[in-house]
Amino acid sequence: MLTNPLTKNIGAEDAAPDLEAYRNNDGYRGWLRALKMPPEDLIDLVQKAGLRGRGGAGFNTGLKWSFVPKDRQAHPIRYLVCNADEMEPGTFKDRLLMERDPHLLLEGMAIAAHAIGATSAYIFIRGEYHLATQRLETAIAELNDAGLLAPETTGADQTLRIYLHRSSGNYICGEETALLNALEGKRAIPRAKPPYPQVSGLWGRPTVVNNVETLCNLPHLLLHGADWYRKLGHGEDAGTKLFGASGKVNNPGLWELPMGTTVREIIEQHAGGLKAGLTLRGFLPGGGSTDFLGPEHLDLPMDYDAIGKAGSRLGTGTITVLDEATCPVGLVLNLTRFFARESCGWCTPCRDGLPWVVEILQRIESGAGEIDDLELLRQHTSRMGPGNTFCALAPGAAEPIQSALKLFEQDFIDHIRGGSCPFH
Amino acid sequence: MEEQQLPEFHRIPVRQEGEAPQLSAEEINEIDEERSHYECDGAAGLEALRIVQRKRGWISDESLRAVSAYLGIAEAELEGLATYYQLLFRSPPGTEVIQLCKSSSCWILGCEQLQADIIEELGIGPGETSTDGIFTLLENPCLGACDRAPVLLMNGELHTHLSGEKLRALLAEKRRRHADQSTD
Numbered sequence: 001m002l003t004n005p006l007t008k009n010i011g012a013e014d015a016a017p018d019l020e021a022y023r024n025n026d027g028y029r030g031w032l033r034a035l036k037m038p039p040e041d042l043i044d045l046v047q048k049a050g051l052r053g054r055g056g057a058g059f060n061t062g063l064k065w066s067f068v069p070k071d072r073q074a075h076p077i078r079y080l081v082c083n084a085d086e087m088e089p090g091t092f093k094d095r096l097l098m099e100r101d102p103h104l105l106l107e108g109m110a111i112a113a114h115a116i117g118a119t120s121a122y123i124f125i126r127g128e129y130h131l132a133t134q135r136l137e138t139a140i141a142e143l144n145d146a147g148l149l150a151p152e153t154t155g156a157d158q159t160l161r162i163y164l165h166r167s168s169g170n171y172i173c174g175e176e177t178a179l180l181n182a183l184e185g186k187r188a189i190p191r192a193k194p195p196y197p198q199v200s201g202l203w204g205r206p207t208v209v210n211n212v213e214t215l216c217n218l219p220h221l222l223l224h225g226a227d228w229y230r231k232l233g234h235g236e237d238a239g240t241k242l243f244g245a246s247g248k249v250n251n252p253g254l255w256e257l258p259m260g261t262t263v264r265e266i267i268e269q270h271a272g273g274l275k276a277g278l279t280l281r282g283f284l285p286g287g288g289s290t291d292f293l294g295p296e297h298l299d300l301p302m303d304y305d306a307i308g309k310a311g312s313r314l315g316t317g318t319i320t321v322l323d324e325a326t327c328p329v330g331l332v333l334n335l336t337r338f339f340a341r342e343s344c345g346w347c348t349p350c351r352d353g354l355p356w357v358v359e360i361l362q363r364i365e366s367g368a369g370e371i372d373d374l375e376l377l378r379q380h381t382s383r384m385g386p387g388n389t390f391c392a393l394a395p396g397a398a399e400p401i402q403s404a405l406k407l408f409e410q411d412f413i414d415h416i417r418g419g420s421c422p423f424h
Numbered sequence: 425m426e427e428q429q430l431p432e433f434h435r436i437p438v439r440q441e442g443e444a445p446q447l448s449a450e451e452i453n454e455i456d457e458e459r460s461h462y463e464c465d466g467a468a469g470l471e472a473l474r475i476v477q478r479k480r481g482w483i484s485d486e487s488l489r490a491v492s493a494y495l496g497i498a499e500a501e502l503e504g505l506a507t508y509y510q511l512l513f514r515s516p517p518g519t520e521v522i523q524l525c526k527s528s529s530c531w532i533l534g535c536e537q538l539q540a541d542i543i544e545e546l547g548i549g550p551g552e553t554s555t556d557g558i559f560t561l562l563e564n565p566c567l568g569a570c571d572r573a574p575v576l577l578m579n580g581e582l583h584t585h586l587s588g589e590k591l592r593a594l595l596a597e598k599r600r601r602h603a604d605q606s607t608d
Contacts, residue, residue, distance in 0.1 A: 089527040163461040169510030185467035246529040246570035334531040
């Protein structure tokens with residue numbers, strides 16, 4: 001049985017299969033199967049398969065779809081949006097899927113569009129992803145030229161239109177309601193929820209926003225079934241995932257592995273361990289907005305709940321490795337600078353809190369910090385926490401800070417007591 | 425799809441007719457194509473700014489007014505977009521825009537040193553353009569190539585596994601190319 005559904009078409013060569021090659025390799029068969037199913041059955045299948053959102057939040061995809069109003073007469077226009085705004089620091093997985101197998105994403109989108117009854121779909125892609133944009137453009141043109149999205153194939157009333165929207169930048173565009181504002185041509189500022197986009201999204205229409213990798217899971221899930229999909233995972237979670245590792249490891253990269261693969265296997269086996277002479281100090285399991293975990297967590301399975309119970313989040317599943325020769329305070333400062341700059345400015349804890357935290361961290365890193373600063377930092381992380389802000393940006397920014405204060409507290413103290421950065 | 429009217433305040437003309445700067449036929453074609461992708465015309469404003477910048481390198485006051493006049497979107501609203509989004513430029517960048525990745529992975533692998541090298545080589549910090557008008561340096565949050573860190577993007581081209589040496593060679597090559605062009 002197939003064990004690498006996400007990467008089976010990805011070879012060593014930096015090229016993408018064209019429509020013909022993709023179709024010759026089971027391509028668009030999952031979609032044709034989905035078209036024969038009533039949307040409710042399709043939603044049910046995906047929900048039962050246990051596919052969870054790969055953008056970071058890990059919400060059950062079928063369940064997300066099920067919130068779209070069923071009454072098609074009352075809601076004739078619905079939208080599907082693919083979130084391809086990969087911008088989380090340390091994350092590089094969607095790029096691979098879009099550059100190397102664009103038709104897999106398009107097939108996934110066609111399946112999702114059928115499930116929710118959308119006839120227009122947008123791919124919201126980062127402005128910096130030039131090659132991925134180019135390859136997706138080519139693949140969309142191939143599909144349209146072949147007439148595959150026309151009513152004759154889909155049985156729908158209208159042709160499914162898939163459009164590329166190139167983002168003009170900003171991390172916050174990856175937040176789904178901010179993304180919808182950007183698509184509407186506005187400043188990308190998050191919206192209050194509820195209403196959720198599934199009920200009132202793009203131009204007030206029912207809208208589903210799914211991550212690239214989530215959508216890429218659909219074609220084979222449809223072709224091989226929910227049982228097969230569930231069994232791909234090693235632990236609690238179903239399916240496979242693109243896991244990655246970067247930092248000072250011997251073989252930084254990206255690998256499709258079963259959900260529930262241990263952190264140790266990813267770092268030691270696939271990434272080849274840390275570079276000579278270095279030892280592991282900690283790691284961010286899935287991007288810059290996840291809490292640091294330590295060497296004691298190496299045997300944890302990369303599952304949403306297992307990583308959650310350890311006090312962090314699986315996030316995007318691309319691990320950033322911190323070695324013991326790299327300054328944790330400096331790394332947290334780098335991350336917080338990023339979040340401070342990317343704040344949309346809408347709410348106070350984020351707009352004003354983050355630059356303040358940057359100032360404190362800068363002070364500590366340069367050796368001018370005071371011991372009271374640690375308490376101040378802790379206060380800030382709780383003020384920026386969930387429930388105090390419009391969206392998840394500031395709570396996400398707080399995660400590496402609050403966990404670094406626990407795991408690497410002595411480093412902060414050494415900076416303050418020593419009056420300089422011990423790593424310089 | 426059903427037609428939707430924009431609220432009236434979006435349609436206030438900002439310049440008298442005849443006075444408005446013009447968009448080229450090519451720009452208008454592209455904007456109209458993008459506009460046809462959306463239910464509501466308002467979405468075209470952001471797309472139009474992106475298109476105009478691609479043709480002209482940046483968004484001047486004249487370009488902004490031309491887009492405003494063509495789409496009937498208030499200048500202030502477009503200004504709000506142009507100053508919000510990082511990849512829209514309200515002042516002219518150099519011909520080579522360097523987007524240096526400042527993500528956590530690139531930081532671990534030495535992007536601060538690369539930035540110091542660029543400052544030393546070109547005399548420009550983030551957000552600045554070299555006096556010869558060739559290079560502009562911008563910091564990028566994460567270029568999504570952490571497995572090949574440290575990286576930078578220069579005019580759409582990704583340069584990976586950078587070292588100080590590799591960076592200097594790259595800058596020297598770009599400089600040479602520009603010198604050759606100016607003596608042609």
